[in-house]
Amino acid sequence: xxxxxxxxxCFRFFTRGLIFAGFxxxxxxxxxxCHAIPSDSHISISSLSRRSVHLVVALLPVLGAAPLALVxxxxxxxxxxxxxxxxxxxxxxxxxxxGQWAASRPDLVPPQLAERMGRxxxxxPAHSFAVTRAELESHLGARVxxxxxxxEEWPVASxxxxxxxxxxxxxxxxxxxxxxxxxxxxLRQDFALLEACARLVDALPGMGWINAPATxxxxxxxxxxxxxxxxxxxxxRQARRNxxxxxxxxxxxxKLASDSFVIExxxxxxxxxx
Numbered sequence: 001x002x003x004x005x006x007x008x009x010c011f012r013f014f015t016r017g018l019i020f021a022g023f024x025x026x027x028x029x030x031x032x033x034c035h036a037i038p039s040d041s042h043i044s045i046s047s048l049s050r051r052s053v054h055l056v057v058a059l060l061p062v063l064g065a066a067p068l069a070l071v072x073x074x075x076x077x078x079x080x081x082x083x084x085x086x087x088x089x090x091x092x093x094x095x096x097x098x099g100q101w102a103a104s105r106p107d108l109v110p111p112q113l114a115e116r117m118g119r120x121x122x123x124x125p126a127h128s129f130a131v132t133r134a135e136l137e138s139h140l141g142a143r144v145x146x147x148x149x150x151x152e153e154w155p156v157a158s159x160x161x162x163x164x165x166x167x168x169x170x171x172x173x174x175x176x177x178x179x180x181x182x183x184x185x186x187l188r189q190d191f192a193l194l195e196a197c198a199r200l201v202d203a204l205p206g207m208g209w210i211n212a213p214a215t216x217x218x219x220x221x222x223x224x225x226x227x228x229x230x231x232x233x234x235x236x237r238q239a240r241r242n243x244x245x246x247x248x249x250x251x252x253x254x255k256l257a258s259d260s261f262v263i264e265x266x267x268x269x270x271x272x273x274x
Contacts (some may be wrong), residue, residue: 017222043192051189058090081113088117089125093183094190096160097223122157125225129153132165132178139258151176163229166266173266174255183227191220233257236264 020270034235061083069080088099102109103118134142140147148167155163162179198212233254238253252264 043189048189048192052193055091058087062087077112085116092186093160094187096120100160101271121159124158124160126155126158126163127180131181135178135260175264175266177229177262179229179260187223187227191216228259229262230257230259233262
């Protein structure tokens with residue numbers, strides 16, 4: 001009886017301790033979220049909370065496969081690495097972009113993992129053709145099948161910010177890059193969460209030298225510029241002017257561009273990693 005009573009006491013003690021710790025963690029996390037949301041933003045605490053839950057669920061397979069990967073080397077390529085890539089893919093723009101960067105650094109991540117993450121350059125989740133058609137027609141003022149001579153509904157590649165369709169315009173092949181829907185709001189939500197995490201890291205003893213909040217803000221500013229595809233068109237036009245005298249350098253010609261799409265001449269090529 002005494003053993004049973006002790007077990008019940010321990011169970012109640014640890015359960016209440018976990019509930020209290022969870023309450024303290026949630027309180028601190030909500031406080032960090034409040035400080036991370038920009039004053040001029042329309043982001044709400046409820047949307048960030050839902051996004052936090054989504055990201056945690058996406059990371060659960062990674063956390064589950066991690067112990068096996070430590071014990072069994074074969075589980076790394078079979079379970080752990082695929083779980084990481086799947087979590088990054090499900091995470092959206094910010095996490096896909098991080099995976100693309102990490103894929104270019106096999107000196108920092110295992111080569112097998114870098115090879116798998118490299119697929120995120122062109123094989124990230126794609127949106128439907130209905131979204132592509134609606135976005136283009138709202139700017140072109142004409143139907144896709146009348147403005148273009150031909151248009152392939154299935155994208156040839158999909159990245160973190162947009163996807164590329166092959167089409168024909170005025171008898172010549174063109175590439176049509178269309179931004180994924182909802183990228184802007186999702187990007188700002190994720191950087192508000194990363195800002196909260198960065199503040200938490202910054203508050204840990206001995207971690208202030210990293211200056212994590214500034215790193216997150218710098219990364220966010222760069223992605224914010226990339227999200228506006230009109231900036232890509234500006235740089236492409238500038239690159240074409242810079243290399244106009246180089247016969248062995250071909251830069252696509254921008255036909256039409258907006259913040260959400262770019263139409264440019266088709267330029268065949270191979271990935272820089274090959």
